[in-house]
Amino acid sequence: MTLVRENEIRRGEVAVELPGMNDAGLVFIGAIRTPWTSRLMTPRQGREDGPVCRIEIFPPWQEALDGLEKFERIEVLYWLHRSRRDLVRQSPANDGSVRGTFALRSPVRPNPIGTSIATLVGIEGATVLVRGMDCLDGTPLLDLKPERTLFKPIAPPQPGDFETG
Amino acid sequence: MTLVRENEIRRGEVAVELPGMNDAGLVFIGAIRTPWTSRLMTPRQGREDGPVCRIEIFPPWQEALDGLEKFERIEVLYWLHRSRRDLVRQSPANDGSVRGTFALRSPVRPNPIGTSIATLVGIEGATVLVRGMDCLDGTPLLDLKPERTLFKPIAPPQPGDFETG
Numbered sequence: 110m111t112l113v114r115e116n117e118i119r120r121g122e123v124a125v126e127l128p129g130m131n132d133a134g135l136v137f138i139g140a141i142r143t144p145w146t147s148r149l150m151t152p153r154q155g156r157e158d159g160p161v162c163r164i165e166i167f168p169p170w171q172e173a174l175d176g177l178e179k180f181e182r183i184e185v186l187y188w189l190h191r192s193r194r195d196l197v198r199q200s201p202a203n204d205g206s207v208r209g210t211f212a213l214r215s216p217v218r219p220n221p222i223g224t225s226i227a228t229l230v231g232i233e234g235a236t237v238l239v240r241g242m243d244c245l246d247g248t249p250l251l252d253l254k255p256e257r258t259l260f261k262p263i264a265p266p267q268p269g270d271f272e273t274g
Numbered sequence: 275m276t277l278v279r280e281n282e283i284r285r286g287e288v289a290v291e292l293p294g295m296n297d298a299g300l301v302f303i304g305a306i307r308t309p310w311t312s313r314l315m316t317p318r319q320g321r322e323d324g325p326v327c328r329i330e331i332f333p334p335w336q337e338a339l340d341g342l343e344k345f346e347r348i349e350v351l352y353w354l355h356r357s358r359r360d361l362v363r364q365s366p367a368n369d370g371s372v373r374g375t376f377a378l379r380s381p382v383r384p385n386p387i388g389t390s391i392a393t394l395v396g397i398e399g400a401t402v403l404v405r406g407m408d409c410l411d412g413t414p415l416l417d418l419k420p421e422r423t424l425f426k427p428i429a430p431p432q433p434g435d436f437e438t439g
Contacts, residue, residue, distance in 0.1 A: 131299025160439030176377030212341030
């Protein structure tokens with residue numbers, strides 16, 4: 110039994126045909142350096158006391174880091190570049206039992222975007238040091254933002270802010 | 275003063291040239307129906323007691339919902355299709371003070387992906403009912419996953435799960 114998925118389809122899993130065209134495009138704005146060079150080694154989920162990882166920001170995006178140092182935790186979005194995208198049902202335990210892709214945090218998904226809440230260790234020039242990552246070394250970075258509970262909007266209030274229902 | 279950004283560049287803001295090519299492609303897997311049809315109305319952040327919104331899943335992805343009903347909160351990823359992408363410094367208050375894009379949760383970012391933690395109200399066929407959204411009506415859906423603290427990995431442990439540093 111393979112511990113982690115490479116590209117096989119397992120018993121009970123269901124694949125669909127992917128659309129031939131994309132609806133939107135992404136730019137890779139950096140790379141995440143981690144200790145894990147094989148999918149057989151990566152954590153299933155990051156841990157707060159995990160190893161320090163380096164997020165390297167590509168030009169011209171370094172300037173966008175200004176002010177990020179004030180936040181203890183940041184949300185990291187990355188592209189799971191080695192994942193297949195066509196499974197609607199998956200068997201993480203590879204035991205014949207299956208569950209819908211949206212009921213899992215598996216890297217295999219129609220848009221393989223990983224999200225982590227990382228602890229900020231420091232910022233050195235264009236490099237952000239964090240703990241709490243769970244991705245392969247070399248994973249493309251998509252975005253960084255303050256963790257939602259730490260962020261207070263600076264923009265003036267809008268009517269929707271007060272709507273309940 | 276405009277309350278919310280449309281497409282203007284404000285005093286102190288810095289735009290960069292976007293790369294001419296995309297590094298990866300997204301597929302829109304659904305649409306989010308909310309009460310907000312103008313960017314002048316949307317909440318700056320969703321609220322737990324906000325209005326119930328409908329996430330409509332497109333074929334062939336409905337089957338991927340199986341099991342999602344067990345989670346009280348879900349992470350929703352969506353494409354902020356009306357946002358400019360080229361600002362590295364922004365002035366949310368439009369008062370001349372600026373901050374780096376990665377230190378904000380503004381919709382304006384190199385890869386305009388919104389993430390919300392929504393409260394699951396119910397699932398009716400291919401429609402997921404949630405509270406806690408903050409996006410425009412018709413926003414394209416990218417992904418749904420269980421909220422991270424509610425999800426226990428089903429896959430067998432991997433060496434990285436035990437690494438600290």
